[in-house]
Amino acid sequence: MYTFSKKLKTTAIILMILGLVGIVYGFLSAPKTIEEVEKIVAESQHGSHNAEVVDHKTTSHEADPVMAHEENDSLKHVVSHNMEITEDSTKTDTTTLDLALVEKMDKEEAHKVAEIDEKAEHKEHVEHVFHQLQNKPWAALYVACIFFLLISLGVLAFYAIQQVAQAGWSPVLFRVMQGITAYLPVASIIFFILLLLSGFHVNHLFIWMKEGVTEVGHENYDALIAGKSGYLNVAFWLSRAAIFLLGWNLYRYLSRKNCLAQDEANDNSFYKKNFKLSAGFLVFFIVTESIMAWDWIMSVDPHWFSTLFGWYVFASFFVSGITTISLVTLYLKSKGYLENVNSSHIHDLSKFMFGISVFWTYLWFSQFMLIWYSNIPEEVTYFKTRIEHFNLPFFGAVVMNFVFPILVLINTDFKRIAGIIVFAGIVILLGHYIDFFNMIMPSTVGEQWYIGVSEISSLLFFLGLFIFVVFNALTKVPLTPKRNPFIEESKHFHY
Numbered sequence: 001m002y003t004f005s006k007k008l009k010t011t012a013i014i015l016m017i018l019g020l021v022g023i024v025y026g027f028l029s030a031p032k033t034i035e036e037v038e039k040i041v042a043e044s045q046h047g048s049h050n051a052e053v054v055d056h057k058t059t060s061h062e063a064d065p066v067m068a069h070e071e072n073d074s075l076k077h078v079v080s081h082n083m084e085i086t087e088d089s090t091k092t093d094t095t096t097l098d099l100a101l102v103e104k105m106d107k108e109e110a111h112k113v114a115e116i117d118e119k120a121e122h123k124e125h126v127e128h129v130f131h132q133l134q135n136k137p138w139a140a141l142y143v144a145c146i147f148f149l150l151i152s153l154g155v156l157a158f159y160a161i162q163q164v165a166q167a168g169w170s171p172v173l174f175r176v177m178q179g180i181t182a183y184l185p186v187a188s189i190i191f192f193i194l195l196l197l198s199g200f201h202v203n204h205l206f207i208w209m210k211e212g213v214t215e216v217g218h219e220n221y222d223a224l225i226a227g228k229s230g231y232l233n234v235a236f237w238l239s240r241a242a243i244f245l246l247g248w249n250l251y252r253y254l255s256r257k258n259c260l261a262q263d264e265a266n267d268n269s270f271y272k273k274n275f276k277l278s279a280g281f282l283v284f285f286i287v288t289e290s291i292m293a294w295d296w297i298m299s300v301d302p303h304w305f306s307t308l309f310g311w312y313v314f315a316s317f318f319v320s321g322i323t324t325i326s327l328v329t330l331y332l333k334s335k336g337y338l339e340n341v342n343s344s345h346i347h348d349l350s351k352f353m354f355g356i357s358v359f360w361t362y363l364w365f366s367q368f369m370l371i372w373y374s375n376i377p378e379e380v381t382y383f384k385t386r387i388e389h390f391n392l393p394f395f396g397a398v399v400m401n402f403v404f405p406i407l408v409l410i411n412t413d414f415k416r417i418a419g420i421i422v423f424a425g426i427v428i429l430l431g432h433y434i435d436f437f438n439m440i441m442p443s444t445v446g447e448q449w450y451i452g453v454s455e456i457s458s459l460l461f462f463l464g465l466f467i468f469v470v471f472n473a474l475t476k477v478p479l480t481p482k483r484n485p486f487i488e489e490s491k492h493f494h495y
Contacts, residue, residue: 001477001479002332002474002475002479008467008471011464011467012471013464014464015460015463015464016460016461016465016468017464018460018461019458019461019462019463019464020457020461021457022453022454022457023137023454023457023458023461025457026140027137027454029453030133030136031134037130038126040133041126129448132446132447132448134203135203135204135445137454138203139205139445140455141194142205142444143437143440143441143455143458144455144458144461146296147320147462148463148465148466149187150316150321150436151183151466152183152321153184153289153317153321154317154318154320154321154324155321155322155325156177156181156321157282157289157321158177158325158352159174159177160251160278160282161282163255163275163278164275166275168486169345169489170348170490171484171486171489171490172345172481172487172493173329173341173349175477175479175480176325176332176338176474178256178259178477179470179471180321180324180325181252181256182473183470184248184252185249185252186465188249199238205300205444206302207225207300207443208299208302213226225303228302232299237299244291247284247288251277251278255277255278255281258274259274260477262481262483262484263483268483271484290310290314293309293312297309300443303381304381304382306371308366308367309367312367315363316360316401318356319357319428322352322353323353324425324429325349326353327426329341329349330418330422332479337479338479338480340480340491342493342494344493346416346421347416347495350415350421353424354405354410357409358406361398364398364401364402368383386442390441390442394438397431397434397438399431400427400428400434401431401432401435404424404428405424405428408420409424
């Protein structure tokens, strides 16, 4: 039986406390009024142009006495000049004076219209920045929460695949997988609360939830979103989320129950139940996973869509889940547990890490290349925004999730060396966190993004919670299944 070390438990608790303090600070430091944002916009590099717009009034002819005086002198000069000409031609003088007055009135009217337009544009920009900065702590929390939730879901899917494939190499790792998926119920509750808060307009992460967006004639009306309202409405959206989360957690509960019951059984009946259950779950999973990706990630930008997006998200969290299995396994091995796990098991996990990293890159490039090449405005905007304003994390994710695994894990010998695998695993996990960051932040925070207190604190909190729940779950049952039909083959697996 595994014993949750005091040192690791303390580390997890400290991470949660530090993360929680930082999360609270992030919410408290977010701007509360438009006036605060006015100052931020005026002082920031992004707001330099808008600061000039604010100051434009002081340089206009109405607010600058010198400029106004010069214009008046000029007008007086015109009038005086025309009065001299009047002695020779009264008609010419009157016409010229009228033209000067009309020209002056046109200038004043043009200045007023321009000033009104600039003020309206500035006000709209400030309100937009206000919503982005208010979204920032929410978005940081959302990214970290969904990332760790989907890691546990990826492990659950990998576990189900092993069951259906009747794999002989992996049963010695089943309890590790079950321990990681113990985080799924906890994450599901927290994540569903976040969805509820969005649905009740506590935050503004999803613009399709904005008031009046589907009402014709309303200032917020959006014809495209209104056309999707039959699918994108809060009640249906939350109902789908509840079904997905309940279905995944139900499979997790029943499969673990059957696996533990198999240890005490006299036949393979519970193993056969798990086989059928896992086959059904994979059908349910492959459908709900795609819809989940549309609902929880793609809908933050409802004007954009990609038919490949569900698979792309799947590849990201699937490789993250496999990487997590590898890291947890290596940690337990280093503490003297999992004596039946050998270098061949580690090698196979590393092969999956490598292979799914390549698969993720294939999907990344396919989605990017087809949309970028076709150059359809409503589609290419998604990548244009990320390349212009998220250049470093956008291309950085490719380096961390493809170039790095290729260079490190392509070597067969490296796939068995614990230090190299741990290093590669940490880079891959950080890379896919940035991948989820790229999916969500541009549509919720826009140009106001940066990796700050909210992002780091949210990551630390959920990392601490993940470690605490997973390793606590590993203490509940023996780390090696007893009567799995393939357990002996798994114990003696060598490649």
